[in-house]
Amino acid sequence: MSAAGQSSAAGLRTIRLCLLGFGSVARALCALLAQQERVLADRHGVRVLITAAGTRHGSLLAPAGMTPAAVLAVIGERPAPPQAARPADDLLLASRADVLVELTVMEEGFAPVATGHIETAFALGMDVVTANKGPIAWNWRRVAAAAAAAGRRIRFESTVMDGLPVFSLLEFALPDCRLLGFEAVFNATTNYIVDAMGTGRSFDEALAHAQSEGYAEADPSHDVDGWDAACKAAALANVAMDAGITPADIEKESLRDVPVERILQARSDGKRLRLVTTVWRRASVGDAPEAGPASPAGPVRGRVRATALDIEHPLAPVGSESLGAILHTDLMADVFVCEIAGLVPQTAYGVYADLLHLCRNR
Numbered sequence: 001m002s003a004a005g006q007s008s009a010a011g012l013r014t015i016r017l018c019l020l021g022f023g024s025v026a027r028a029l030c031a032l033l034a035q036q037e038r039v040l041a042d043r044h045g046v047r048v049l050i051t052a053a054g055t056r057h058g059s060l061l062a063p064a065g066m067t068p069a070a071v072l073a074v075i076g077e078r079p080a081p082p083q084a085a086r087p088a089d090d091l092l093l094a095s096r097a098d099v100l101v102e103l104t105v106m107e108e109g110f111a112p113v114a115t116g117h118i119e120t121a122f123a124l125g126m127d128v129v130t131a132n133k134g135p136i137a138w139n140w141r142r143v144a145a146a147a148a149a150a151g152r153r154i155r156f157e158s159t160v161m162d163g164l165p166v167f168s169l170l171e172f173a174l175p176d177c178r179l180l181g182f183e184a185v186f187n188a189t190t191n192y193i194v195d196a197m198g199t200g201r202s203f204d205e206a207l208a209h210a211q212s213e214g215y216a217e218a219d220p221s222h223d224v225d226g227w228d229a230a231c232k233a234a235a236l237a238n239v240a241m242d243a244g245i246t247p248a249d250i251e252k253e254s255l256r257d258v259p260v261e262r263i264l265q266a267r268s269d270g271k272r273l274r275l276v277t278t279v280w281r282r283a284s285v286g287d288a289p290e291a292g293p294a295s296p297a298g299p300v301r302g303r304v305r306a307t308a309l310d311i312e313h314p315l316a317p318v319g320s321e322s323l324g325a326i327l328h329t330d331l332m333a334d335v336f337v338c339e340i341a342g343l344v345p346q347t348a349y350g351v352y353a354d355l356l357h358l359c360r361n362r
């Protein structure tokens with residue numbers, strides 16, 4: 001099976017999905033697919049059906065396929081799909097899907113569970129779309145090798161900047177450009193906390209405020225300690241720079257260690273403090289990104305560091321709920337991309353765009 005799918009009586013190609021993880025992104029994806037049903041049929045000749053959805057606490061198996069709207073109606077506001085939970089491998093096998101949509105949580109450490117889901121899907125002849133950065137950040141070479149061995153494809157646009165095209169930009173819009181490095185604001189939660197601290201709040205007060213407003217998780221350490229940004233940096237560097245690194249290789253500064261005075265000083269100097277991720281390639285280990293021209297053969301280094309940005313810096317205006325990245329390329333010089341106030345629907349859109357890509361290129 002593959003994203004080629006099967007032809008239906010109406011002449012539409014049917015694409016069957018198995019959803020692993022049924023949280024906010026999966027729900028938003030189902031809503032988007034339901035909303036776009038007509039466009040998918042008329043413009044792309046495609047009908048999307050869901051044959052399985054699974055979490056650790058429930059499942060839904062419908063081998064004949066259900067429309068995304070019907071799946072949403074069945075699951076409704078429940079925390080999990082209504083049938084008993086099934087092991088992911090069993091559900092994948094029983095789903096007979098064309099595409100695994102992997103939307104489980106980012107795991108601590110080496111993303112073994114999500115990587116296993118993806119490898120199982122390839123072995124079963126499925127393509128994969130994921131918004132889960134873990135497998136790309138920790139295991140990209142292994143995942144890419146498994147896809148190649150199985151003759152299958154994987155797309156992951158939403159792993160780095162929600163739905164904002166970064167991988168597609170490099171792959172399709174900037175042909176033959178090499179990514180030499182990048183500078184980015186990859187985490188909106190820390191933007192929000194920094195801006196709240198800039199109004200005189202302590203870190204703890206700013207964090208509590210971010211949590212009460214729904215911007216920060218109950219356990220915010222992934223964002224605050226720089227791991228989320230490091231995972232995104234590793235994912236982009238691994239795919240676009242063949243870096244072969246993991247998030248553990250990226251030097252991280254925690255926002256907890258940034259005194260409020262530093263943020264206030266940046267403001268009074270007319271600057272803006274952000275947790276900036278920098279990835280670069282240098283001739284020798286230990287070279288800083290400021291050290292001079294990059295060496296195409298040098299190792300890839302990365303760091304996440306609280307940085308007071310001059311107001312003219314392209315990343316300085318990246319707001320509380322936004323993400324931005326400057327991509328340093330050889331042929332197109334520096335390209336700046338920014339997502340203004342991205343939310344869950346934009347992440348779902350990135351998954352949708354990846355699905356369309358798989359459908360179109362068959």
Ligand SMILES: NC(=O)c1ccc[n+]([C@@H]2O[C@H](COP(=O)([O-])OP(=O)(O)OC[C@H]3O[C@@H](n4cnc5c(N)ncnc54)[C@H](OP(=O)(O)O)[C@@H]3O)[C@@H](O)[C@H]2O)c1
Pocket residue numbers: 020021022023024025026054055056057058079080088103104105106113131132133158159162343344347
């Ligand atoms: N939210 C965003 O805007 C956004 C943006 C970019 C990327 N992402 C990424 O997209 C993925 C999904 O995000 P989300 O916001 O939808 O997360 P979420 O709301 O927390 O939902 C996660 C889902 O995964 C399930 N799950 C967790 N571990 C599982 C496992 N081992 N097997 C099967 N199901 C499992 C959870 O259910 P149980 O707990 O019942 O298992 C839940 O249904 C995450 O990797 C996230 O980092 C999200």
